[in-house]
Amino acid sequence: MTTITAYTSHHSPEKGLMRWIKTTNHKDIGSLYLWFAFIMLLIGGAMAMVIRMELFQPGMQLINPQFFNQMTTMHGLIMVFGAIMPAFVGLGNWLIPMMIGAPDMALPRMNNWSFWILPFAGGILLSTFFMEGGAPAFGWTFYAPLSTTFAPDSTDFFIFAVHLLGFSSIMGAINIIATVVNMRALEMKLMDMPLFVWTWLITSFLLIGAMPVLAGAVTMMLTDRNFGTAFFDAAGGGDPVMFQHIFWFFGHPEVYIMILPAFGVISHVIPTFARKPLFGYSSMVYATASIAFLSYIVWAHHMFLTGMPVAGELYFMYATMLIAVPTGVKVFNWISTMWRGSMTFETPMLWAVSFVFLFTIGGFSGVMVGIAPADIQYHDTYFVVAHFHYVLVTGALWSIIAATFYWLPKWTGKMYNETLAKVHFWWAVISVNVLFFPQHFLGLAGMPRRIPDYSLQFADFNMISSIGGFAFGTSFILFTYIVIDCIRNGKPADARPWEGAKGLEWTLEPKAQYHSFNKPPTRELIKQESQNS
Amino acid sequence: MVDISVRKKITKIFWIKLILSPILMFAFAYAMVPIYDVFCEITGFNGTTGRINSEQVYAIDESRRIEVSFFAMTMGGFPVQFRPKINSMEVIPGKFYTTSYIAKNNTDKVIIGQAVPSVAPTEAALYFKKLECFCFNKQVFEPHQKIEMTLRFVIEPELDKRIKDVSLSYNFFKIKS
The missing domain is CATH 1.20.5 (Single alpha-helices involved in coiled-coils or other helix-helix interfaces)
Known part of the structure; x- marks a missing residue:
C-alpha cells in the first residue's frame, strides 16, 4: 500500500482550471463528459419545457411557430448528440479501464481532444439561435430539401457542429476499441469481460461505421447549399429521397448506439441487487452483436411512406421484426436473473427494474410502428414521439441515472442520500409516464408531431402530458441536489458498497484513486469478479 | 507470451x-x-422509367388495353406553362406510341429547364420504356416561345396483367444558369 501512495502522490493531478484543460486521465475526462452531458440535458430539457408550455392549450400562446420548430429541432439534436451520447462516452471513460484492469485509456491525449471538441461543437450549435433567420427549424432529421433549399443561413453552422460532433464520437470509439483490445489485463479473456465493456465495444463498431455516413450526408448538404452540387436537388438530377436513405443508414445504427451501453449498465445493476449471477451471459453478448448487425439492414422502416415497392416494405418490415428476437433474449435474461433472487430495491435497482418495464413498452410500440401497413396510421404522429421517448428517456436516460447512483460511491468514495434518491425516483417515474403515456393516445387519434397548435379534441391529453412534463422537468433539480450533496457531504462509502456487486472496479479503494491498476489484476481475481460464471 | x-x-x-x-x-x-x-x-424504385435505343419487336396481345394518363407539373416557380397535349390514351402493351407535351415560356428571358419523369404504380416503372423523350436533355425556352416536345414510348408486355392503369408525370425544374 505504501508504494501505491508514493506513486500516486508523485502523479497527483494539477491544481486549478488547467488540470481540466490539460488532463489525460480517464477519470477526469469521464467526469468532464458527464458534466457536459448533464448541462446539455438541462439545456435540452429547458427547450422541452418551452415545447410543453406552448402545447399546454390549443392555439398559439407563447411563441411563434418558427421558434417552436427551432425548439423541437434543437431539443432533438442537443439530447441525442449533446446529452445521451456524451454521457455514455463519459461512463465508458470512467468505467472501462477500471473494469478491464487497465491503468488508463489507450490514447489519453486523443481522449482529451475528443472531449474538448464537444463544448465548441455544442457552442456553435447553440449560437445559431442568435443568428439572422434563427436556429435550424427542420427537425432533428434535417430532411432535404427543407435543410438545403429552404433552410436559414445558420444551417452551415449546424453542419460544421455535426462534423465536429462526429469527429469527437469517432475518436472516442477508436479509443475505446483500442483500450479494450490492447489495454485489457493479459489474463482477461474476451468472455471474461463485463457486459458494459462488451456493449461499449460493439457500440464503438457501430459508431465508426455510422458516424462517417452522417458526416458524408452533411457534407453533401454543404456542397448542395454552397457549391452548386445537386445530390438532393431533383433539378440537377439528384433525389431528396436519397437523403433519407443516407440519413437513416446512419440514423438507425445511431439509435442502437444510444441503447446498447444502456443494456450493459442494466446487466450490471440487476445481478447485483438480485444477488445472483447474470442469467445467460454469453447469450447477452451474442444478442448485443446480433442487434448491432441487424441495425445496419433495417433503415428504410423509417421511410415506409416514401413510396417504396411492396417488396421493399416487406423486407424492411420482416428485418425490423427480427430485432425483437435478440432484444427479447435480453429482457428475458434480466427477468430470469431476478427470478428467485434475494432482491433488494436500492435506488440503482429501482431505476433498473423500471428500465426493464418501461423500455419494453417502448420496444413494443417500436414493433407496432415497424409494421408497414399499420405505420401508415402512426407515421409522423405523436405515437412515434411517445415510442422514441419511451426508449430514449426511460431507456437510455434511465440507465444513465441508474449508472450514476450505482457507481457514484466508487467515483466519489461517498454515499448519496438514499431517502432523497428514492423520492426522486418515484417523482420521476410517475411524472415521466404522465408525460409520455398520453402521447400514445394523441398519436393514435392522429395528432401530428412537430406542430405548435392542434385541434380541440387533443386538448385534454396535451394538458395532462404538459403537467407531467413540468413535474418531470423539476425532478432534475432534486437530482442535481442529490449528486452535489453526495460529492460534498456524503457519508464515506465502502469499497464494495453493494453486497452482491461483482467486477474489478469494486476491488479498488472506496474512492478509486487517480491512477488505478498500475499492476494488472491476477487471473484468480479476474475469475472471481467475472460476470460469466 | x-x-x-x-x-x-x-x-x-x-x-x-x-x-x-x-x-x-x-x-x-x-x-x-x-x-x-x-x-x-x-x-424501377421511385418510379424511375427506363430507356431503349431502338424499336424492338414484342409479342403483342391485341386484347390487352392499358390506360396511360399524362400529368405535368412545375416546381419552385418555374415560369413556363407546361401541359400534356392529350390527357390520356389507350395503349396495347408491346406497341410504340407517340404523344407530346406543350410548353410555353411567358417571360422575356431565356429559361433552361430539366424534366424529371415518374411512373405510378412503381411496379409499372420497370416496363415503361422510352425511345424518345424531352427529359433526356435539358430544354431551352426562348422568350415567349411555344414548343411541342415529343415523347415516344412502349409498355413492355411483361407488365403484370393486373395493372390496368399507368400514370406518367413530368416535373419541370429550373436549372440555374
Whole structure:
C-alpha cells in the first residue's frame, strides 16, 4: 500500500482550471463528459419545457411557430448528440479501464481532444439561435430539401457542429476499441469481460461505421447549399429521397448506439441487487452483436411512406421484426436473473427494474410502428414521439441515472442520500409516464408531431402530458441536489458498497484513486469478479 | 507470451484498420449516390422509367388495353406553362406510341429547364420504356416561345396483367444558369 501512495502522490493531478484543460486521465475526462452531458440535458430539457408550455392549450400562446420548430429541432439534436451520447462516452471513460484492469485509456491525449471538441461543437450549435433567420427549424432529421433549399443561413453552422460532433464520437470509439483490445489485463479473456465493456465495444463498431455516413450526408448538404452540387436537388438530377436513405443508414445504427451501453449498465445493476449471477451471459453478448448487425439492414422502416415497392416494405418490415428476437433474449435474461433472487430495491435497482418495464413498452410500440401497413396510421404522429421517448428517456436516460447512483460511491468514495434518491425516483417515474403515456393516445387519434397548435379534441391529453412534463422537468433539480450533496457531504462509502456487486472496479479503494491498476489484476481475481460464471 | 516485435506489428495493422474504417465509411456515404441510381434503374424504385435505343419487336396481345394518363407539373416557380397535349390514351402493351407535351415560356428571358419523369404504380416503372423523350436533355425556352416536345414510348408486355392503369408525370425544374 505504501508504494501505491508514493506513486500516486508523485502523479497527483494539477491544481486549478488547467488540470481540466490539460488532463489525460480517464477519470477526469469521464467526469468532464458527464458534466457536459448533464448541462446539455438541462439545456435540452429547458427547450422541452418551452415545447410543453406552448402545447399546454390549443392555439398559439407563447411563441411563434418558427421558434417552436427551432425548439423541437434543437431539443432533438442537443439530447441525442449533446446529452445521451456524451454521457455514455463519459461512463465508458470512467468505467472501462477500471473494469478491464487497465491503468488508463489507450490514447489519453486523443481522449482529451475528443472531449474538448464537444463544448465548441455544442457552442456553435447553440449560437445559431442568435443568428439572422434563427436556429435550424427542420427537425432533428434535417430532411432535404427543407435543410438545403429552404433552410436559414445558420444551417452551415449546424453542419460544421455535426462534423465536429462526429469527429469527437469517432475518436472516442477508436479509443475505446483500442483500450479494450490492447489495454485489457493479459489474463482477461474476451468472455471474461463485463457486459458494459462488451456493449461499449460493439457500440464503438457501430459508431465508426455510422458516424462517417452522417458526416458524408452533411457534407453533401454543404456542397448542395454552397457549391452548386445537386445530390438532393431533383433539378440537377439528384433525389431528396436519397437523403433519407443516407440519413437513416446512419440514423438507425445511431439509435442502437444510444441503447446498447444502456443494456450493459442494466446487466450490471440487476445481478447485483438480485444477488445472483447474470442469467445467460454469453447469450447477452451474442444478442448485443446480433442487434448491432441487424441495425445496419433495417433503415428504410423509417421511410415506409416514401413510396417504396411492396417488396421493399416487406423486407424492411420482416428485418425490423427480427430485432425483437435478440432484444427479447435480453429482457428475458434480466427477468430470469431476478427470478428467485434475494432482491433488494436500492435506488440503482429501482431505476433498473423500471428500465426493464418501461423500455419494453417502448420496444413494443417500436414493433407496432415497424409494421408497414399499420405505420401508415402512426407515421409522423405523436405515437412515434411517445415510442422514441419511451426508449430514449426511460431507456437510455434511465440507465444513465441508474449508472450514476450505482457507481457514484466508487467515483466519489461517498454515499448519496438514499431517502432523497428514492423520492426522486418515484417523482420521476410517475411524472415521466404522465408525460409520455398520453402521447400514445394523441398519436393514435392522429395528432401530428412537430406542430405548435392542434385541434380541440387533443386538448385534454396535451394538458395532462404538459403537467407531467413540468413535474418531470423539476425532478432534475432534486437530482442535481442529490449528486452535489453526495460529492460534498456524503457519508464515506465502502469499497464494495453493494453486497452482491461483482467486477474489478469494486476491488479498488472506496474512492478509486487517480491512477488505478498500475499492476494488472491476477487471473484468480479476474475469475472471481467475472460476470460469466 | 508473443514476441514483442510480432506484437508491435499486430498493433500496427490493427491501427491501420481502425483509422481506415471511418474513412472508408465516409467514402461509402458518397458511393451510395451511384448505387442508389443503379438500384432505381434496375428495380424501377421511385418510379424511375427506363430507356431503349431502338424499336424492338414484342409479342403483342391485341386484347390487352392499358390506360396511360399524362400529368405535368412545375416546381419552385418555374415560369413556363407546361401541359400534356392529350390527357390520356389507350395503349396495347408491346406497341410504340407517340404523344407530346406543350410548353410555353411567358417571360422575356431565356429559361433552361430539366424534366424529371415518374411512373405510378412503381411496379409499372420497370416496363415503361422510352425511345424518345424531352427529359433526356435539358430544354431551352426562348422568350415567349411555344414548343411541342415529343415523347415516344412502349409498355413492355411483361407488365403484370393486373395493372390496368399507368400514370406518367413530368416535373419541370429550373436549372440555374
